[in-house]
Amino acid sequence: xxxxxxxxxxxxxxxxxxxxxxxxxxxxxxxxxxxxxxxxxxxxxxxxxxxxxxxxxxxxxxxxxxxxxxxxxxxxxxxxxxxxxxxxxxxxxxxxxxxxxxxxxxxxxxxxxxxxxxxxxxxxxxxxxxxxxxxxxxxxxxxxxxxxxxxxxxxxxxxxxxxxxxxxxxxxxxxxxxxxxxxxxxxxxxxxxxxxxxxxxxxxxxxxxxxxxxxxxxxxxxxx
Numbered sequence: 001x002x003x004x005x006x007x008x009x010x011x012x013x014x015x016x017x018x019x020x021x022x023x024x025x026x027x028x029x030x031x032x033x034x035x036x037x038x039x040x041x042x043x044x045x046x047x048x049x050x051x052x053x054x055x056x057x058x059x060x061x062x063x064x065x066x067x068x069x070x071x072x073x074x075x076x077x078x079x080x081x082x083x084x085x086x087x088x089x090x091x092x093x094x095x096x097x098x099x100x101x102x103x104x105x106x107x108x109x110x111x112x113x114x115x116x117x118x119x120x121x122x123x124x125x126x127x128x129x130x131x132x133x134x135x136x137x138x139x140x141x142x143x144x145x146x147x148x149x150x151x152x153x154x155x156x157x158x159x160x161x162x163x164x165x166x167x168x169x170x171x172x173x174x175x176x177x178x179x180x181x182x183x184x185x186x187x188x189x190x191x192x193x194x195x196x197x198x199x200x201x202x203x204x205x206x207x208x209x210x211x212x213x214x215x216x217x218x219x220x221x222x223x224x
Contacts, residue, residue, distance in 0.1 A: 042070070051067050056107055068097055079093060092122075170216075
């Protein structure tokens, strides 16, 4: 029932036959407000709590209308005091009231008052709106989001040949050197972590890797 708040908003100052009209026959907003203040009894905190519980339990529209009339102007003023114009404040008030309609079942009177719960919702709505407003727009042309171009076919072929030559050269190394090279460059493990895993002194790991490089240069020649 996403239109409940807007429907109640449209009914908020609906003229009544008994309301006084000005000289032009048009009822002014100030007259309407004064009439409401005189005829509508302000609900106390127990009544407001009962209304919120009724909305949470059974989506009671009349109970929600009481909440809307009581808290709507207060939330609108709350939004205005924290920046923004009247239109933004009105939109955030409407969004807050719809959030209350949808989440009323989460209210627990044992954990706090209705007013505290509702203004917590209002603050969260305002924070979310602020974050959305200040979030940078996504630019699909940003180089960070543009994938790298596909490599040329001859580059792929050449890279494959080099990988085959490297694998062949590794086979010709002593196993203790080849294993260390695989751990260091294929699995990207640090020298200290390799020393701990292989139960070897760190100096031994480094010297074996240096020897392995020297041997690879000899095997691969210019390709190294």
